[in-house]
Amino acid sequence: MSSLVIDTQTGQASIKSATPTETADIKARNDAWLADTDKRNAQAVLEAWDAKGFTRAWESTMAPIEAAGNVNEYDANVLEEKRAARAVVVG
């Protein structure tokens, strides 16, 4: 890991190796971005199902059906996928 340093006093550029502190900061930055990417992907899953009509309102109508053990396999899979994605988004 390194930095391109541009000194505006001289107009000169140079390459500087990252310090241990900077290396730790960069790792934390990359980890945070990966976590954020997971959230964005999960949000996209939720929005895709919403666009197909499998909204929160639909989930509410499914609740008693699911409780009665009468939910079909397709709807059960949708519910499972939405819940998993929501868990990632909410954290």
Add this chain to the structure above:
Amino acid sequence: MSTLLVDAIQDSDGAGPKATLPASGGSNFTLGPNWGALEFVSVTSISAVTNIDITGLAAGYDYSICIRGAIPATDDTDVEVQFSQSTTFDTGANYSTRSVASQSSITVCNASASVGNAADEGVSLDLTIPEPNVGSRKKFAWADGASSYTDGVGYPFAGKGGAYDANLNAVDGVRLFWSSGDWQAAGKIYVFRRRLS
């Protein structure tokens, strides 16, 4: 300082056009380093590094940092900014961006339609840092530009930026980096400054 008095400017052989200054009614002006225009500071080819640190920002200037044709190593990432005070960059949660406080940097490009890492993708932007090296005033950064991330499709953006919230002290450097990963060795970074006097 000396005074140069002229009433016209023309090339040495007298064959070219002659610019005549008004004898009256004109405004006073002072010959300075840049006559109030943008002053070129530097141009640097972007190399494969993690951070680009622009240091030694002087007092009395706005800065304009122009990135041309930069490409991230990691796909779908954002250009981020941090500031330094007394040559130490602040990596803490002391920035606000996208209307959200307590962030560790300022995002200066599209966050949803961010920057792709293919050869026909990337970003060009103009980043404004108004009077960074002055005390007692809030520090801001924002950028206008365009990026592409999906099969080379371009998305413009304007006014993407935020503020430094830790204190009002002078800032003497700006760090540019991607939300994840390194820069590719592609594109240029130009630095200009505008004298505030």
